[in-house]
Amino acid sequence: MSANTPTPLETALARMQAAPDDTTARLQFHAELLDTELYVMLAEEARGSALRPRIFDFEDGRAVLVFDSEARLVDFAGQVADYAALPGRVLVMMLANADEALSLLVSPDSDHAELLPPEAIAWLARTLGETRTDEHAAVPEAFTPVALPDGVLALLVPALERRLRNTPGLEAVVLAGVRWRGGGTGHVLALSGVAEAAHAPLARAVAEALELSGIEAGALDVIFPDPATMARLRACGLALAPAPWIAPGAAPTPPAAPGMDPERPPRLR
Numbered sequence: 325m326s327a328n329t330p331t332p333l334e335t336a337l338a339r340m341q342a343a344p345d346d347t348t349a350r351l352q353f354h355a356e357l358l359d360t361e362l363y364v365m366l367a368e369e370a371r372g373s374a375l376r377p378r379i380f381d382f383e384d385g386r387a388v389l390v391f392d393s394e395a396r397l398v399d400f401a402g403q404v405a406d407y408a409a410l411p412g413r414v415l416v417m418m419l420a421n422a423d424e425a426l427s428l429l430v431s432p433d434s435d436h437a438e439l440l441p442p443e444a445i446a447w448l449a450r451t452l453g454e455t456r457t458d459e460h461a462a463v464p465e466a467f468t469p470v471a472l473p474d475g476v477l478a479l480l481v482p483a484l485e486r487r488l489r490n491t492p493g494l495e496a497v498v499l500a501g502v503r504w505r506g507g508g509t510g511h512v513l514a515l516s517g518v519a520e521a522a523h524a525p526l527a528r529a530v531a532e533a534l535e536l537s538g539i540e541a542g543a544l545d546v547i548f549p550d551p552a553t554m555a556r557l558r559a560c561g562l563a564l565a566p567a568p569w570i571a572p573g574a575a576p577t578p579p580a581a582p583g584m585d586p587e588r589p590p591r592l593r
Contacts, residue, residue: 331360331393332360333356334392334436336353337353337438338436339352339353340352340353341438348479354448355487357416357430357448358411358412358413358416358536360392360411361392362409362410362411363392363393363394363396363408364407364408364409364415365389365397366378366405367379375418379426382429384439385426385427385441385442386424386425386426387427387439388426388428388429389429390430391431392431396431417449419442419445420446420449425442426445428440428445451535463505464502464503464504465503465505466503467500467557468509469501469562470500470511470562472511480544483534484513484566485497485564485566486533487530488529489566490566490568491518491526492518492522493517493518493519494515494566494569495516496514496517496558497514497515497563498514498562498563498564499514499564500512500560500561501560510545511544512544512547513544514547515546516549526546527546530544531546
């Protein structure tokens, strides 16, 4: 992607700044920030899993600079610079747990640069840490078409597609109404093709997407049905189309950067 081409994060940022009182636009920017691979300027080359970000002093405090593409970082630095690439959610947790209060300056090279103060970083970290799902799902008795207002669907569908993009093995995603055994109705999000080990993390990711979209998380349950049940869901539900996962080897892959392995998260130095 060219350094002059607007990225999804920059587009979300521009929309938020164009409507500063629009809570939905702000939440969508936050969701995009957490899902984006960010490029962080470092004070020196990373050593193992330890990162020392380059910190800049501003009138409002000290901040770490991040870009949503390598090209943007290089153009901004104007020279060879040390950097690390890591998901926004990882960076947010790192900054929230740092020894000092740090802000995050997003896209400092653009007309839509945004400074997230320490209190915004703390709020995002709490959102990531407090998201939970109900592990004791009820038994569905019948599935029905989606019965949600258009305004809710306009928020919900993009939020879910954004959060589920690039999920390894994901074959189908269907949103449908449900009638539970013993009474009660609601909605379910059915996922197929993913490994069992990914079920709990994906359920948490969906709950997180709902919370960041301003939608009540309890209004949607995540299920992983067998093929026959998935066929029933397809017949009445709404199919979603998150961007597919690209298998390793399908395109040149750079060396793994600190922060990309969830089992070995980086730490600030």
